[in-house]
Structures are given as C-alpha cells and as structure tokens.
C-alpha cells in the first residue's frame with residue numbers, strides 16, 4: 592500500500608479474529624511507531640502490551656471494574672461536548688449502533704456495546720499508552736502522534752486496531768498489572784489484531800466534514 596492507501600484504509604475495527612500477531616511483526620510495527628516526532632525529541636510515550644494470559648487477566652479486571660466501580664481516569668474527558676462536536680459524536684454513535692442493530696432507546700444493548708470496549712473487542716492484543724504525570728496537553732500531542740503512527744503502521748501490515756479512550760477510565764488496573772510507578776498516567780488503550788469482517792460493527796463507516804469546516808486559508 593502507498594501512503595494514501597494506508598491512511599484511507601485505516602479505520603476503527605471492533606471485532607477481531609482469535610489469531611495472534613507474530614512477535615517480529617509486532618516489534619517491526621512498534622519500531623516504526625517509535626519514529627514519531629516529539630517536542631525536543633523527548634519521546635514521552637510509554638507503551639504496555641498484553642497478549643495471552645496477561646490480556647485475559649486485564650480483561651477480567653476491566654470487566655469487573657466497569658460493572659462495579661465508577662471510572663477514575665487520570666484525564667477526564669470534558670462532557671458533554673459543545674456543538675458542533677456533540678452532533679458529530681451522536682452521528683458516529685448512530686452509525687455504529689445502526690450497523691449493530693441497536694435501537695435508539697435500547698439502553699441495555701447500548702450498555703452491552705459499551706462493555707465490548709472492556710472485552711477489547713475480542714482482540715488478541717491490547718496495549719496502553721501513557722506518559723509522565725508531570726506532562727500536560729503539549730506533550731499529550733506527541734503521544735497522539737505516536738498513536739496515529741502506530742495505527743498506520745498496523746494498517747500497512749494488514750492489521751486492524753481501535754483506539755480506545757474508554758480504556759483510560761481505570762488507569763490503576765494498568766499501573767497495578769504492569770507494576771508501574773504512580774507517576775505514569777494512562778492516556779488511551781488500543782485493541783489490535785486481524786479484523787473479523789463478519790462482525791457487524793466492522794461494517795461501520797464514518798465520514799469526515801469537508802476541510803472548509805476546519806481549515807482557513809489566507810492567500
């Protein structure tokens with residue numbers, strides 16, 4: 592795939608085949624992501640990868656927390672989003688739930704769909720990306736660049752992923768499991784592997800606004 596094809600074919604995948612990624616492929620992808628730029632080259636990303644029994648243990652801990660404990664994220668998301676972002680959020684949810692056959696008022700089914708986040712969408716691998724707790728938005732920008740480079744590198748290898756802010760809701764699970772110092776904050780998770788094309792959620796396609804809504808030219 593050339594660059595345009597990689598960018599255009601990356602999308603969020605929420606259902607995976609039970610097939611693990613060879614370790615050398617995983618290493619190659621992580622080495623590519625590691626080439627992401629960062630302010631003064633500080634490379635602030637910390638990445639914690641789990642597969643196999645480790646993934647199963649994390650999944651159990653997340654499900655337990657998500658069904659019994661209020662979230663305690665290091666970085667709460669501002670909600671509700673102001674307009675026009677809220678409408679885009681709603682459109683995105685409608686697109687996903689339509690594909691999944693979930694009716695608008697079906698709260699039980701929506702809750703079950705949300706819980707799929709904590710099952711890592713059945714992915715064979717999950718990773719968490721963190722940074723030092725002293726950093727703020729300016730360094731989170733670097734970590735975001737790392738995350739996109741990583742997702743594109745996965746796509747270029749024929750792999751699929753879903754970035755998950757939901758996995759930032761219980762950061763202590765990640766710190767405990769990977770035995771991290773308290774000064775590592777968790778920004779996001781990423782489930783990844785081989786796409787299961789038979790999963791309805793994976794038929795979701797969301798568009799983008801025209802660039803005129805985000806770009807201003809002065810010439």
Ligand SMILES: Cc1cc2nc3c(=O)[nH]c(=O)nc-3n(C[C@H](O)[C@H](O)[C@H](O)COP(=O)(O)O)c2cc1C
Nearest residue numbers: 601602603605683708753754755756757758779797
């Ligand atoms: C930082 C970030 C956090 C996200 N969190 C979630 C999440 O918790 N659960 C989920 O299903 N999708 C999540 N997504 C996926 C977005 O919904 C998705 O990127 C967006 O709808 C655009 O669709 P696309 O990725 O298929 O192009 C997240 C994406 C990003 C970049």
